[in-house]
Amino acid sequence: MPSSDQLSELLDPVATVLLTVECQQGVVGPDSALPELAEAARSSGALANVARLVAAARAGGVQVIHALAERRPDGRGANRNARLFRAAERLPVQQLAGSAAVRVADPIEVREEDIVVRRLHGLSPIQGTDVDALLRNLGCRTLVVAGVSANVAIPNAVFDAVNRGYTAVVPTDAIAGVPCAYTPAMVRHTLALVATLTTTEQAVAAFRRDRRLRPV
Incomplete structure (x- = not known):
């Protein structure tokens, strides 16, 4: 992991964006369509x-x-080309646009200055969405990725970020997947090859340190 000075330099607030991935009620909330994943995200x-x-x-x-991630009630535009998508169609909780399932889950607070990007298709929060254009318009060079799942969406986001020229930073205790033992293995053998790994505590300290260093 990088030193505190290296991480503070990497997480320059002018060029850094934090991306939360699928931290929505229908995925990690009490009434999740994926209760095992929700439990992993909360208990960890x-x-x-x-x-x-x-x-x-x-x-x-x-x-x-x-x-x-959401879908229209009529399913138009949604993928059906993988087992994951077909299984999701049969789940008792659907990620329907406009429903409580696609609201950001507690305890995460959404503020007016945050940007919310919704997608109707695919596995990645970046590929085929507005995220890449938004990052470029924001002057982003470093993308911090957190959320779920370590099985699919998180590695997709990291790979897509790296392929587009961003430096990916992953606080490893702020992602979750199933089974729980899979997440550290995936981090060690996959994400460690392409992303800068850190912890929530280190990232929070770097954000605070950058704030102190900025002129007022």
Whole structure:
């Protein structure tokens, strides 16, 4: 992991964005369509750590983007080309546009200055969405990725970020997947090869330090 000085330099608030991935009620909330994943996100502390990152990023002048996945009630435009999509169609909780399921879950707080991006298709919060254009318009060079799941959306986001020239930073205690043992293995053998790994505590400290260093 990088030193505190290296991380503070990497997380320059002028060029950093925090991306929360699928931290929505229908995924990690009490009435989740995926209760095992929701339990993993909550019991591991990952969801609480995402909330800490959001608050610290916002206080430190770092833009926050919430990436949410949803579908139309009629399913138009949604993928059906993988088992995951077909299984999701049969779940008792649907991520329907406009429903409570696609609202950002507690304890994460959404503020007016945050940007919320919703997608109707695919596995990635970046590919085929507005996120890449928004990042470029925001002057982003470093993308901090947090949320769920470590099985699919998180690695997709990291790969897409790196392929587009961003430096990806992953607070490893602010992501979750199933089974729980899979997440550290995926981090060690996959994300460690392409992303800068850190912890929530280190990232929060870097956000605070950057705030102190900025002129007032």
